[in-house]
Amino acid sequence: MLLAITRRLGQMLFVLVGISILVFLIFFATPGADPSARIAGRNASPEILEAVRKSFGFDQPFYMQYLIMMKKIFVTGDLTSFVNRGWKVVPAVFEAIPVTLSLVIGAAVLWVVFGIIIGTVAAATRGSWLDKFLMVLGLVGISMPVYWLGEVMNLVTQSRYHDTWMFSWVPPLGYKNISTDPRGWFLTLIIPWFTLAILYIGLYGRVLRANLIEALQEDYVRTARAKGLSETRILLRHALRTSLTSFVTLFGLDFGALVGGAALLTEVVFDLHGVGMLTYNALLTLDLPVIMATVLYASFFVVLSNALVDVVYIFLDPRVRTA
Amino acid sequence: MLEVRDLKVSFHTEQGPARAIDGVSFDVAEGEILGVVGESGSGKTVSLLAVMGLITDPNVVIEGSIKYQGRELVGLPAKEMRKLRGREIAMIFQDPMTALTPVYTIGWQIAEQIRAHNSISAKQAEQRAIDLLAEVNIANPHEAIHRYPHQLSGGMRQRAVIAMALSCNPSLLVADEPTTALDVTVQAQILDLVRKLQKNHKSAVVFITHDMGVIAEIAxxxxxxxxxxxxxxxxxxxxxxxxxxxxxxxxxxxxxLLEGERPRRxxxxxxxxxxxxxxxxxxxxxxxxxxxxxxxxxxxxxxxxxxxxxxxxxxx
Incomplete structure (x- = not known):
């Protein structure tokens, strides 16, 4: 167990160092990317350029710049933005984390619950009209781009039908703090949760259905039938239980990526100032310290959620335990 | 006890109906061991799966009559059939490697069957599982109930499958090539076990195999x-x-032949x-x-x- 944890930590360190170097190099070492020219603005005189270079430390060698940046992120925590000088990056990321976590965890609960329900019902009624209907519904969910769906949701709930009984409860866009206003937090997030989850509900429902149907062909399902168990019990306790492994693998990947900032489209559409939004704005202004901090945070979560998946595997599949 | 009359099983295929079983009639008497022998595809497994009501292919057509203790099984509602399966008629399958659900302990799986047919507590079911495992000669049954299928050898798994099949004292046991996937020494042990259990539980056994030697041994x-x-x-x-x-x-x-001159081929x-x-x-x-x-x-x-x-x- 200790060895596994150490190995995980080592892996995480490796990923973080690799990604940070890559981001750093892309920013500084790509041809034509002179950050001081960009910061100084158009038609800046050579004196100003030189001043900028000195003031931001761009005159030092690359590895020194890299090490100073890492020190400022991990040790002193006082890394400041290149664009808004004096704006501290690390606290900004920590402020954005609860927003992203609220959005993604809520959506994850929705997509796991509905994904399992849809996949199981479709597999149980395979070949019937209900199965076909659910699968088409899933496909529709997968096909709708989240930014489009989000805008349509906003149009409907914030504007066109906002004054009807159906959507009058929808608060204006933006994030409410869970500790000061839990009710507002919940209400503002309902629409974003569903918008983000719909794609995954369709995807997970279809994947689970396929896995279940495969599992139902297994010998142990025939044994379970020969034991005289009910079809429901066979489906839920035998087939579903063994099908959950690939479901969990997928979940680990998607969840990690979303927490790491891949929910950015949803965040932008619903004006939630999460990590995705932070990254997006930093990319627009090419603000390296912010990009670096959010990318490191994202890779941390991707590795972390994959480590969690491995732990869940141990519970799901006894064959992993001894291995 | 079991009377099968003119049983026909066919499957609708794109090339027309395929008749897997074409008018099979046989009886199984109380407490006897009937050996069914034939090549792969001869219909030996399909005919017994039909008796068990375990053919789930939606394209199947089953005709004829299967009477178990005077009760007609062809066309019996699924719910009624389920009550018989596992309690009155039990089945042992060919490959013990895949016949058990990999994520549950064997004790759990045996108890599951017992509790599906009898209203007894989890504790009693577990005790019964331990007794059954002891009966099929598994060492340390107290510990063995907590083992997962992948932790057991093929012979052990087949013993666990047999214990599970016997858990509700079935009066008819269908064994579908239970020794085929095992090596020869384990085969002999399993055959001995089946014979011993058949005597103790007084069940009738239908033993499906393609091995004439096994038939000679047991039927x-x-x-x-x-x-x-x-x-x-x-x-x-x-x-x-x-x-x-x-x-x-x-x-x-x-x-x-074991004796006499060995033929060249x-x-x-x-x-x-x-x-x-x-x-x-x-x-x-x-x-x-x-x-x-x-x-x-x-x-x-x-x-x-x-x-x-x-x-x-x-x-x-």
Missing amino acids: DRVMVMYAGRIVERGNKVALFSNPLHPYTKALLDSIP LKSIPGSPPALLNRPKGCAFAPRCANRFEACASVPVLPNAGHDAACFKVNP
């Missing part, structure tokens, strides 16, 4: 199947000492079994039979008593 009566029909049936001793049907003869001839049956969709009109074995004559163009009947064969040479 009271033997039924030889070929291409979806029964070609010969009789008491084991009579059938082995005096095989009537040319197919049975050929099967026995293809077993190497074992005899084999020329040709191969007919494809499901392309069976000969008359006697299905005729194209491979050395003794065929004009009469073989029509279907031979199997007389319904004693030791007999579905062959025009035997019953002109």
